[in-house]
Amino acid sequence: MRYVVGYSANARGHDAVNLAVSLALGRGASLDLVLAVPEVQQSGHALAPKVGFENLLNEQAQEWLDQALALVPSGVPAQTHLRSGESDAHALIEAAEEFGADLLIIGATSNGIFKRFSIGPVASALLHASTVPVALAPHGYHRQEALTRISCGLGSRAGAEKLLDLAIGMAANRDLPLRVVSLLELDGGDAADAAGGADAAREYAAKHLAAALPGGDQEAGEEPKTEVVVGHGRSIEEAVDRLDWEDGEVLLIGSSRLAKGRSIFLGSTANRILRALPVPMIVVPSDYELKQPNQPASNDIPGEAQK
Amino acid sequence: MSTERAMPQASHPGQHTEQHHGLSEKGLKAGSVGLIGAVVIGISCIAPAYTLTAALGPTVSEVGVHLPAIFLVGFVPMLLVALGYRELNNAMPDAGTSFTWASRAFGPWLGWMGGWGLIAATIIVLSNLAAVAVDFFYLMLAQIFGNPELADLTTNLPLNIATTLVFIALACWISYRGMETTKSVQYVLVGFQLLVLGWFSVAAFSHVANGTAFDATAIQADWFNPFAVESFSAFAAGVSLSIFIYWGWDVTLTMNEETKNPEKTPGRAATVTVLVIVIIYMTVALATLSYAGIGDTGLGVGNPENQGSIFAVLAGPVMGPFAILMSLAILSSSAASLQSTFVSPARTLLSMGHYKALPQKFSRISPTHKSPSYATIASAVAAAAFYVITRTTSENALWDTITALGMMICFYYGITALACVWFFRAEAFSGAKAFFFKFLAPLLGGVMLLVMFFKTAYDSMDPAYGSGSSIGGLGLVFILGMGVILLGVVLMLVMAKLRPEFFRGKVLSRGH
Numbered sequence: 012m013r014y015v016v017g018y019s020a021n022a023r024g025h026d027a028v029n030l031a032v033s034l035a036l037g038r039g040a041s042l043d044l045v046l047a048v049p050e051v052q053q054s055g056h057a058l059a060p061k062v063g064f065e066n067l068l069n070e071q072a073q074e075w076l077d078q079a080l081a082l083v084p085s086g087v088p089a090q091t092h093l094r095s096g097e098s099d100a101h102a103l104i105e106a107a108e109e110f111g112a113d114l115l116i117i118g119a120t121s122n123g124i125f126k127r128f129s130i131g132p133v134a135s136a137l138l139h140a141s142t143v144p145v146a147l148a149p150h151g152y153h154r155q156e157a158l159t160r161i162s163c164g165l166g167s168r169a170g171a172e173k174l175l176d177l178a179i180g181m182a183a184n185r186d187l188p189l190r191v192v193s194l195l196e197l198d199g200g201d202a203a204d205a206a207g208g209a210d211a212a213r214e215y216a217a218k219h220l221a222a223a224l225p226g227g228d229q230e231a232g233e234e235p236k237t238e239v240v241v242g243h244g245r246s247i248e249e250a251v252d253r254l255d256w257e258d259g260e261v262l263l264i265g266s267s268r269l270a271k272g273r274s275i276f277l278g279s280t281a282n283r284i285l286r287a288l289p290v291p292m293i294v295v296p297s298d299y300e301l302k303q304p305n306q307p308a309s310n311d312i313p314g315e316a317q318k
Numbered sequence: 319m320s321t322e323r324a325m326p327q328a329s330h331p332g333q334h335t336e337q338h339h340g341l342s343e344k345g346l347k348a349g350s351v352g353l354i355g356a357v358v359i360g361i362s363c364i365a366p367a368y369t370l371t372a373a374l375g376p377t378v379s380e381v382g383v384h385l386p387a388i389f390l391v392g393f394v395p396m397l398l399v400a401l402g403y404r405e406l407n408n409a410m411p412d413a414g415t416s417f418t419w420a421s422r423a424f425g426p427w428l429g430w431m432g433g434w435g436l437i438a439a440t441i442i443v444l445s446n447l448a449a450v451a452v453d454f455f456y457l458m459l460a461q462i463f464g465n466p467e468l469a470d471l472t473t474n475l476p477l478n479i480a481t482t483l484v485f486i487a488l489a490c491w492i493s494y495r496g497m498e499t500t501k502s503v504q505y506v507l508v509g510f511q512l513l514v515l516g517w518f519s520v521a522a523f524s525h526v527a528n529g530t531a532f533d534a535t536a537i538q539a540d541w542f543n544p545f546a547v548e549s550f551s552a553f554a555a556g557v558s559l560s561i562f563i564y565w566g567w568d569v570t571l572t573m574n575e576e577t578k579n580p581e582k583t584p585g586r587a588a589t590v591t592v593l594v595i596v597i598i599y600m601t602v603a604l605a606t607l608s609y610a611g612i613g614d615t616g617l618g619v620g621n622p623e624n625q626g627s628i629f630a631v632l633a634g635p636v637m638g639p640f641a642i643l644m645s646l647a648i649l650s651s652s653a654a655s656l657q658s659t660f661v662s663p664a665r666t667l668l669s670m671g672h673y674k675a676l677p678q679k680f681s682r683i684s685p686t687h688k689s690p691s692y693a694t695i696a697s698a699v700a701a702a703a704f705y706v707i708t709r710t711t712s713e714n715a716l717w718d719t720i721t722a723l724g725m726m727i728c729f730y731y732g733i734t735a736l737a738c739v740w741f742f743r744a745e746a747f748s749g750a751k752a753f754f755f756k757f758l759a760p761l762l763g764g765v766m767l768l769v770m771f772f773k774t775a776y777d778s779m780d781p782a783y784g785s786g787s788s789i790g791g792l793g794l795v796f797i798l799g800m801g802v803i804l805l806g807v808v809l810m811l812v813m814a815k816l817r818p819e820f821f822r823g824k825v826l827s828r829g830h
Binding site: 019020021023024048049052056057058059060061062063064066067068071072075 | 363364365403407411412413414415418436439440443496498565566568569572576655659661662663664665666668669672681683685686688689690
C-alpha cells in the first residue's frame with residue numbers, strides 16, 4: 012500500500028508528513044514524498060535561461076526532500092520524488108495515479124488565523140480533481156502515532172452506504188472503533204424540536220450502520236466497535252465544535268454529488284465542517300468504490316472495506 | 319533504516335562549479351515547443367508594442383528621418399553578440415548568465431560587474447515598463463470614460479509615482495508567487511500587439527494618402543542610409559537605443575531542449591522572429607514618420623513632449639476611436655513583460671547569491687512558491703527606488719531611462735561578448751565554424767557595443783543630452799548610467815570585504 016504525500020518545505024509540508032506517518036503506522040503503508048516544482052519558463056527581456064535556474068531549483072528541492080525524509084521515523088518506509096507539472100496539484104495527482112497510490116496526503120494552509128483548516132490553492136485544486144481519496148492535515152498537526160478512532164460523516168444523500176462500508180473496513184483493518192457522525196443545523200427552535208431532530212438523525216444513522224455492518228454469520232472479531240453520535244448546533248461549525256474529538260481521530264467524508272465521474276468535489280457542508288474540524292479529514296471521491304473491481308491489484312482503502 | 323531515495327542524485331564532480339553545468343537531471347517534457355511557439359515566445363519577450371512606444375521618440379530625436387536605417391543597423395551587433403551568447407549558454411547553461419560567464423572568462427571582478435550591468439539594465443527596464451503601463455492605464459481610462467482629463471492624471475507626480483509603485487508591487491507579487499503567463503495568453507497578447515501595430519500603420523498611411531496626415535512626409539531612400547546620420551554621436555546613441563528594441567530576441571537562440579527539433583527549430587525561430595520584428599518595426603517607423611514628420615511641434619515625432627511615449631500621442635489622431643485598442647495592446651504587453659522581466663534580475667541575483675558573490679539571502683528559494691524569494695523582492699525595491707529617483711529629478715523620466723538603459727545593455731552585452739571570445743580562445747582557431755561563432759562574431763559585436771557604450775557615456779555628460787535634464791552641469795543620463803555602474807563598484811568592494819571567498823576566485827574558477 013502506498014500513500015503519496017504532497018510535500019513542501021514549510022509548516023504545511025510537515026503537517027502532511029506527520030499525518031502520513033500516523034495513517035501509515037496502522038496499515039504498514041509506504042510513503043512517497045513528492046515535491047512538486049513548477050515548470051520553469053523562458054521569459055523576460057534579458058535572457059534568463061531555464062536550465063540554469065532549474066539546476067539551482069533541483070539542488071534546493073533535493074535538499075528539501077532530504078529534510079522531509081528525516082521527518083519520517085525509521086519504522087515507516089519512505090521514498091522521495093521530485094516532480095514538475097503545470098501545477099502542483101497536477102503533479103501530485105499524476106504521481107498518485109502513476110504509483111497506484113491509495114491516498115494523497117497534504118497539509119492545509121497556515122493562513123487561517125481563526126480557522127484550523129484553510130484551503131490553499133493546491134489543496135483546493137486537488138479537492139476538485141483528485142481521483143484518489145485526499146487526506147488533509149490541519150494546521151499544526153504534529154502527531155506521529157497510529158490513529159485511535161475513525162469517524163465517518165454521514166449525510167442523507169445516496170451513496171452514503173458506500174462511504175460507510177469504506178469506513179467500517181478502515182476501522183476493522185486497523186482494529187479501531189468507528190464512530191458514525193451526523194451533523195444537524197438547527198436554526199433556533201425549541202429544545203424539544205432539537206431533541207426530536209437529533210433522535211431522527213441518530214435513528215437514521217443507526218439504521219444505515221446496521222445495514223452496512225457484516226451480518227451475524229461473519230466472525231464477530233472482525234466487526235469494529237461502533238457508535239453513533241449526533242452533533243447539533245445553530246451552524247454546522249457549532250455542531251462540529253460540540254462533538255468531542257480524539258487527537259488520533261480522522262473524519263471520513265464523501266465528496267459532493269457535483270463531482271464529475273470519479274473525482275472529488277467538496278460540497279458546501281463539507282467545506283464548513285472542514286473549517287471547524289480539529290482533526291484530519293479524508294475526502295473520498297464519489298464513485299471511488301466503483302473503480303475497485305477493475306483494479307484488484309491495488310490494495311486500497313476500499314480494499315479494506317472488502318476484507 | 320528503511321528509508322531510501324528514489325531521486326537520481328546529481329553527479330558531483332570534485333569542482334564545486336561543475337555541478338551546475340550538467341544538463342537538468344529532471345525528466346523534462348522534451349519537444350514541447352514548435353516553431354510557432356518559439357516565435358511567439360521570442361516576440362513576447364521583445365514586446366514590440368512597448369519597445370516601439372518607448373524607443374521611437376528618443377531614437378528620432380537622435381537620428382531624425384534615418385530611423386529605419388538605424389533600426390536595421392542596430393540589429394547587426396545584437397545578432398553578433400547573440401551568437402556568442404548561444405555558445406556560452408550551450409557550454410555553461412547557468413541562471414547567472416553574464417555574471418557566471420564573465421567570471422569564468424575574466425575572473426571575479428569583471429564577472430561581478432557584468433552581472434551588475436545585467437541586473438541594472440533589467441531594473442531600469444522594469445521601472446520603465448511600469449511607467450509606460452501606468453501612462454497607458456490612465457490613457458485607457460480616459461478613452462473608456464470619454465474624459466481626457468483622466469489621461470492627465472499620469473502627469474500628477476505623487477499619483478503617478480504611487481500608481482507605478484503599485485504596478486511594480488503587483489508584478490513582483492505575481493512573480494514571487496511563481497505564476498507565469500500561460501502559452502495561450504502569450505499567443506493572444508502577441509497576436510493582439512501585431513494586429514494593433516498593423517492597424518496603426520494602415521491607418522497612418524491612409525491618412526497620408528487622404529491628405530489628412532499631421533505632417534505628410536514622403537518616404538525617401540535616404541531614410542535607409544545609416545551613413546547619412548549627421549554625426550557619430552547620433553549614430554552611437556541611435557544604435558544603443560535600437561539594441562534595446564531587439565533585447566529579448568536572443569531567447570529564441572537558446573531554446574534548445576524544449577523545442578521539438580533542437581537541431582533546427584531554434585535557428586528557424588530566431589530567423590522568423592527577427593523577420594516579423596523587423597517588418598513590423600519598419601512598417602510602424604515608416605508609417606509614423608510619414609504621418610507625423612520629425613517636426614518638433616504638435617504631433618511631430620521630434621517634439622520633446624511626445625518622445626517619452628509616442629503612441630500615447632499619436633494613436634488618437636491616427637486610429638480615431640479605435641485608439642483604445644493601442645492603449646490596451648501596450649498596457650497588456652508592458653504589464654505582461656513587467657511580470658516576466660522580473661525573472662531575469664531575480665535569477666541573476668539568485669545565482670550571485672549562490673556563488674557567494676552576494677549575501678546568502680539572495681540565494682533563497684521560496685519553499686512554498688519555488689521562486690527566488692529574496693532576489694525577486696530586492697529587484698522590485700530597486701526598480702521602485704530607481705523610478706522614484708528618476709521621476710523626481712528628470713524632466714522626462716521615460717526618455718532618460720530608455721537612453722540610460724540602452725547604454726547599460728551595451729555595457730553588459732559588450733562584456734559578455736568579449737567573455738565569449740576569451741573563454742573560447744583555445745578553440746577559436748579549431749575550425750571555420752568555431753572561428754566565426756566563438757571568436758569573430760562575438761568579438762565584432764562586443765567591440766561595437768563597447769564603443770557605443772563609451773561614446774554614449776562621453777556624450778551624455780553634456781547637460782543638453784537626452785531630455786536635457788542635468789545635475790551639477792552633468793547630463794542626467796550620464797549621472798544615471800555612471801551612477802549605477804559606480805554604485806556597482808562600491809557594492810562590489812563592500813562584498814569583497816564581507817565575503818572575500820568569491821573574489822579570491824575560490825568559487826567560480828576561471829577557464830574550462
